[in-house]
Amino acid sequence: MAQTHHFDAILFDMDGTLVDSTAGVVGAWQLFAETYAGINVEEILSSAHGVRTVENLRNHCGITDTVELEREAERFEAAIVSSANKDGRSGIVKLPGVDAIMKDLQPGAKVPKPVWAICTSATRSYAKAALSAAGIVPPDIFVASEDVTQGKPAPDPYLLGAEKCGVDPTRCLVVEDAPAGIRSGKAAGAKVLGLLTTHTKDQVDDASPDFVVKNLSSVTMKISPDGGVDVTIST
Template sequence: MVKAVIFDMDGILIDSLPIHMKIWGIIEKELGFKIRPEEGVKFNGMSLREMITYLKKNHDIPATSDEIYEMKMRLQKEMFWDEVTLFKGVEDLLKELNTSGIRCAVATSSERYFMDMVVDKFDIRGYFSGFVSCDDVKKAKPEPEIFLLAAKRSGTKPKECVVIEDAPNGITAAKKAGMKSIAVMTTHTEDALHDADLIVNSIDEISLSLLKNI
């Protein structure tokens, strides 16, 4: 029986990919390097620190890891508040789950600052009983730590949770955590998300009845 739903943030709650791409484009231009398309796919589910470690190892970048991190954080703070949007259907689903007594949690590879900014900007904090960011775990997705902690903070067992994700790393992490998963095709194709228990086109296709039958 489903007692909790764990939501990824980027690509599930918010349409943030265009903003992230714009920010990385600014950083690439300023520092003189180019992220290849296949590298961008690898970044899904990684923390920012992990992305930067990868970039420093595979590109000749004339800046320290800390300098790149501070640049990305500064640009996010400047751009996210005005440009990020909530996906259609998110708030309706949260209301339905809360009314039915299903607990909700957020488990994101983003920093706590941005997780807090998002839930406060859209006034959705009250729907959630647990929050986990990359700042709370030692190992990011595809390791299961982030989802196991989200289950603990929402007061449920892993087998009672369903994860809603948009990235292969997140689906793998859910499987390792012993949780069912629903993949939403906001950032990846159906083929890339084939390990999910269910695949949908958008989050507004997800309902309580669908979750109960997964």
């Protein structure tokens, strides 16, 4: 069954929503386990996704100094890219359905307001590297970790994304794969589409998204002639 809904703007998460960087994230945590004793990579992977790198390093590595946190966050995110690109191939790739949606969201004519944005828990430098590796052109509106005081699950990233798009957050669709990000979108007052790309259905359902699909291959997005985006979700 397919249902179509109209939204003023679409606010995408990045990792696990648009791109798959799993191999790189695992490699980065394995590298940090050599520096910080007691890290259990498997346990971290089950809870760290969707949370800002600085907060993960504070929680799991015990780093409290602000300068050290920022320096280690840069090292961690650089390790994601290098770990994912072993053997001369890019391990950061577009997820299913993303390519078609990205093409459809490029307006053929100027629209009154931006109709989509990326709101990520990653730093801007890593996010740009990851998008480049996956072959995705960043949108004009881009909210990164350093742009907000509080990261997901606080609503700040999605509230800022909606503000930059010049729209009411309650008229936005947030697209997320992580429970923390789903809760962030809900707290911002947006409708949320949950993807089953990195978490189980039970984990995603527990965060109470409005819609759930396996991945974006079940979704189409078309820019409306009068602005905004018509989203068709097949379940």
